[in-house]
Amino acid sequence: MSQQTPPGPQSSAPLRGRRVIELGTMVAAPFATHILSQLGAEVIKVEPPTGDTTRALVRGGPSGTIIAYSHGKKGVSIDLGKPEGLAVFRRLLASADVFIHNLAPQSALKLGVGAEDCARVNPNLIYCHVRGYAHGPQEDDLATNPVAEAATGVMDDHRVNGRPSRLGPSYHDQFAGTYAVIRILATLLNPAATTADRRIDIGLYETGLHLAARDLAGVQLKTQLLGRPEKEAGGEFAMPGYGAYETKDGRWIYLLVLTDAHWAKLTQALAMAEAGDAELAKLRDRKKQRDRVEAAVRDAIGRFSYDEAAAKLSAGGVGFNEVMPLERVLEKPQARTTGKLRDVAFRGLDFEVPEFPGQTTPVEPGLPPPELGEHTVEILAALGYAQAETAALLEQGAVKVAGAEEFAWAPVRDKAPAVPTGA
Structure with missing residues (x-):
């Protein structure tokens, strides 16, 4: 496993002291908050009682997304559909610097976590919504990573046996999360940030347009030079x-x-x-x-x-x-160079997870990926809830604490023999 040093001051933690609330699922928002966490922010991952979708994608248990992008975060489970749960969430939001989510637009409004709702709770909050489409005639439409690929020309260029196909990795989700981080950091650096500056909309579609800018300009160039559209090949x-x-x-x-x-x-x-x-x-x-x-x-x-x-x-x-x-x-010596991998222990299993680029010193240990609502009681206490109040919220189902058994991996039977490395 990669080497680590004991916890200590981290010079590459410019966001230390900043609190970020994530209400995210799948990749885009969790990837953005993963980067913010790597930059030193305290990230609190808020999930519904049913958990993030990625908690049940592999044999009924967490997928690699949880392991790779939720280590270092604290986990709270809140039922926003209950008034008591929404009240807890709003108190948490009042303590935050940044709130980022990738809910469908109508779902955000229905749950009471739209931009206006959150601004009433915390006027200084940076509100970031990663959605299918940013402002425009399709702003309420739904889109996923492959839909963005289809809409921006990528899928037409990537065909398997003649059929337009998604790339595989969710690059548009990850780039959208990265663009969200860039906008958030720019806002944090702006002492004169306005209300409009603090409301950030990042669309998967707009992300795809920006990524395709070179190709879109190229086809326009060929059309004007040749009198017909002609794409550059890969x-x-x-x-x-x-x-x-x-x-x-x-x-x-x-x-x-x-x-x-x-x-x-x-x-x-x-x-x-x-x-x-x-x-x-x-x-x-x-x-x-x-x-x-x-x-x-x-x-x-x-x-x-x-x-x-x-x-x-x-x-x-x-x-x-x-x-x-x-x-x-991860066998390659380049991958195993100091600062490139982080040891992550989760449910008795050991993982080596690539570190945020730019780290050149040994990686400090951090929190493992949280179980659903693992830090709920701790966070509520920090927000001023008495033990009796927390117990009542748990009893009402407004908040939740779950163990590993909630999303347990199904046992593997008749496991095939391991394939030798390099075969």
Whole structure:
């Protein structure tokens, strides 16, 4: 496991002393508050009695999302549908600097946690709503990560057997969360922030538009130059020799061949017949002979085992990396460098979770992911609730404390034998 040092002052904790309330589910809002937590903020994750959806995604128990993005947070469970629960939430909100959620717009209004509701409780609160669409004719419509991909051109470019398909990882959710953090930090840094500044709307759709800006500008450029819309192909298709190729032993290697100099180094490193061929020296010429170039690179890589190819490419100064399966990603020495991994213990299992980028010193221990409502009693006491009041709220179901048994992983029967690493 990665090494850690005892708790102590953390110079990279600029948000220490700030309280952030998260009313989030799935990825977007939890990812944003994960970043804020890594920057030192106290994050209190508020969940309904039924829990965040990601608490029951893997065999009835928590998924990797909870482990990766909720460590370091405190957990409170509140039923906002009960007046007593809403009163607890509003008292909690009054103590906060930031509130972030990704509820559907109508759900937020129904629960009494819209921007106006929260401003009446805490006029200085930074209110951040990550939603499907920001202001505009679709602002009340629902959208998820793949819907945003479909709406902004990404899915049309990513087809599996001809069918438009989602990318896989929820990048639009994560980018939306990151944009939310940027807006929140900008507001915290602004001593003259207005009410309008403190109300932040981040849409998955608008996030997708911004991410696609280069491609959207590119298709407009081609339309005006050529008189017809023409999309740039993806990087590996636009530049022959830039992509994944299979080695003799069935492993895949991704080559970084962006420039003419890269091409020259590749052909020399692998002693290819195309080395020094003036007909292929320029990218524009290689594009015209795409099939020839692709076949040449494919054949050259296919002559060697991965280790042999890697040695030759390294010696020749060619950029490359193995296409790594997830189960082997954290084996690499680069991943295991000090500051890049955090040890997280959860329900008797040990995890190594990638740390927020920029950490160069040993990672300090932090809170494990909270069970549902794990810190409810503690937080209520800090808010001034007497023991009897807390007991009454628990009895009424306005708040909740649950253990690991609430979302237990189903036992694994007839477990298949482990696959050797690297197989």
